[in-house]
Amino acid sequence: MKQVWAIATTTLGEAIRRRVLLVILLVGVAFIAIAPGLGVLSARSETTVLRSMLLSIIQLTSAVIAVVLTVYMIPNEIERRTIYTILSKPVHRWQFLLGKYFGAVLALMVMMAMMTGVLCLAFFVQQGYRADGLTQLLRAPIMFFVQMCLLAAVGVFFSTFVTPLVNFFLSGAVYLVGTTFSSFFESMLNNPSSSNIAKIIGRLVNTLLPNFAYYNVQNPLINPTVVIQDETQNYIKIVAYGVLYIGVLLVAGILVFDRREV
């Protein structure tokens, strides 16, 4: 565990020093900061629009950071040959991979926390201090964080066997499909003209794909009239699903990475 932690903290340091990530972060923070300037609508519309904007900026920026952060993770170490120095020490490959992943998670946590801090500030500027509204709103970034951890796991998994460019598009595609497929699948289930074979294949894909849509919980949070029963329990179940899926990706990554020639 010590080795994993050491690699994770080093990865965090590297991530913070990477300019491209900082630029993406700064763009995100800047957008969040200027969003309250959209105050042109009715009070309630303004709240709804502002919340949706702020949360979407955090989500979008975090997704880009998660992908950019993880696609280079293993290939860079191999290319720069730094991996040999690490693996020549008493460090297993699985520890290296886990360390890299947790480093990415830590980096995401730091960056998302910064954006969430600016979100709180923007919320405060526009709405004044309302502890209940803010607490409710903060649930979304927490769920986005789990979503990004899942996306980072996808990126780390692919980075064990594909090049960064391919990984960028592959992870992006998995994120896109993983976000949209559930809706298509439900439409397919409700459509009486869909064939049974299509439904079976759809269910299989829906089961195997990482389901990013589950973490898009912002709608009830930005529309205060929507009431959700047992919200906390729902979140726990959704997080549990994410943790299991991250486990799948990391174990699969370890298996692939273990067999890879470096």
Added chain:
Amino acid sequence: MKKTATTLYAALALLLVGQGALNQLVVRDIWVKNYMPKGSQSATSGLSPDQMLLALAGFREMIAGILWVRADSFFDTGNYDAVLPLIRLVTILDPHQIDVYATGMWHIGYNFTDEDQRSDRRYVPSALALGKEGARNNPDTYELFFETGWMWYHKVDDDYKQAVKWFEEAHKRKDMIQARKNLLAQAYFRNGELDKAIDLYYNLWEEAVALEKGKDATYGNTQVRETIENNLDTNLVRMVQRGDVALKNGTYEQGQYDTKPPFDVGFSARVSVVAPRTIRVEGTWNVLPVGTRVRIVLRDADYPNGTPAGMNWDISDEVKLDPPKNITFMQDQLFVRNRRFDRIIDMSKDVTMYPFSAKKYLVEFYYNPRSAPPHIQDKFGYTGIGFTDSNFLSSDARPGERVMYTNLELSQDQILQRGEWIDRSAVVATKNFDAGRRKLDKDNIINIPNLRAGA
């Protein structure tokens, strides 16, 4: 090493099965019930490619927000036509944006007008459909039930059963605003359910008194209580003087009430085509006090789902941004002054709204005492018991209701002044129309009773 790999494969299999089971058996149901986007994925076709990509990638709310800001700027510049598709897109992308639904309904129902500010009634079914959709998508809040009820009550202003139905649904929601609850009672009155209206007022009064005594009482609570007291008091007096209490007790025939005997409004009308697509409407109405508005409708004789002086407003569950452009439906009010009305209705400037593509047209005249202002209802009664018309009283136009209804026919050639009508005006009139009549007998003039006799 082999053992480790086997363990990892076993762990992988376990995790895979575990996530699959959790996904399909637990999480999916939660997501479908609470978080799944309810709008159609295919309906994002109005978006630009980048917007569509973002919307599909789970940023629907953000795109909806951007579009709504854009729609707002179109409102400000008066570009109403551009607003409609944006409203539709926003409600599809985020079906929980109450304000967008409410504004969209109002916009579709009220803002498409001709040069004389007459609404394009062909849009009203779509406005109601948007309200229905909004209420379906937001069943936990009163707002869209109330807004849909309001559209029935105020815009359609004819089918109070529907208004009552939607207001009652709004009342079932916990977040219904106290100050808006009065409207259900008013809808009950117009629907002829007087006892229900009074019962509701009493319940609202008790609620208001309790709220006023509560620890979070505001000045608004006092205002609401006073409004209810005033309405209750006024309507109780009116019910007595109009004979509604006596009707319930079975003593109406014996007593003297303001609604007795039924007053003959003596409606008559003449319609002249004074220019292509322009008509002059003249006529009589014996009620002297200002406040009468007789509905006039000019529509295709075979208007789809047409009803006397109206249409089946509730026909559609689908929001159509583009109602059929080849049908004509003009609705306006004839304001009566000094017992006469005389109005020029010019439909020549809005050919898309009044295409006149059909061969035959009906000019319909309609008056429902239920929609009358209170000072007129003091004579006619809530449901028209004190109202009659020796020529045009109808209980068929609105089954079970006492209304005035008649219609006249015009042909396409007559309205467009072409063919044999190219150099002359078509004139159609009710049989009792007397062009020379200017003054009516004193006995025919309606006397508005005092609300409190002897006061």
